[in-house]
Amino acid sequence: MVVFALLIINKAGGLIYNRTFHEGLQKLDSNDYLILAGTFHGIHAISRSINPAPAVQPPPGYRRPQTTGIQSLESSHFRLTCFQTPTGVKLLLFTSPEQPNTDIVVRRCYEIYGDFVVKNPFYAMEMPIRVEKFDRSLGAYLVRPG
């Protein structure tokens, strides 16, 4: 049960954070990760539009019903949990398929992001994240000792 990697995609589909915690996924160069983030951003938007479920009444103030887009994806080697914040930032957490409670883990990562990145006065929104304390805090949470 391990967390392989965490990717953060900004609301325009650009990759702003990318860190691998454990071996398990193929090694990609940074360009491939950028392409991957953009592709996922597009697929996420499409997955909202191909919703086959019967239409529900949109909440007051919205013109169309809220759809969530991809929340989790399973393959035979890993599981991808996607958490989209209300501002459109997406946190992508890659774990092993048998990892439980990935939605809680990704929410905790969001909290860490909120605490160390968004509250950092020197961080410009939508830009790549280079915040040392964020790195350290994520490492303390996701890297398993030993």
Place this chain on the structure above:
Amino acid sequence: MSVYSFFIFDRHTECIYSKRWTTQQPGRPTTGVANDSVPPSARKAMKDADDAKLIFGTVFSLRRMVRQLGGADDSFLSYRTGEYKLHYFETPTQLKFVMLTDPRAGNMRTVLHQIWATLFVEYVVKSPLAPTEHRGGKGVGNELFEIGLERFMEVVFAPQQ
């Protein structure tokens, strides 16, 4: 638990079979444009065709993404949103079986495999009238396959009492 739709795509990216289990759409707010020349039935058919293309595109990209990340022997199985779940199964001949169900549905890989092995192979591949390539879905939606699929899905998605 319910099933929304089912698609088969061939190796030429063409949708050769699609079936939708209608969930009665409670009066979708149709924007009443009076001079709309396209009748609603034609518009629905167009939307269905577009949906099939979008689903193929999604599955194709995700499959590629999964291969890139997990290695050549990794395979994309399913994804889930808050509203539905998409299940995917690919045969060695690159036929792609896609099913959209309720998000609460479990693993449908065995179900899709069964549809391929016991229905598609038996009634479509072994049919002497079916062509080898199903251009435009020719020869797939024959009566036996339709009835078999209908029965099979009824059993799989029977309300559990």
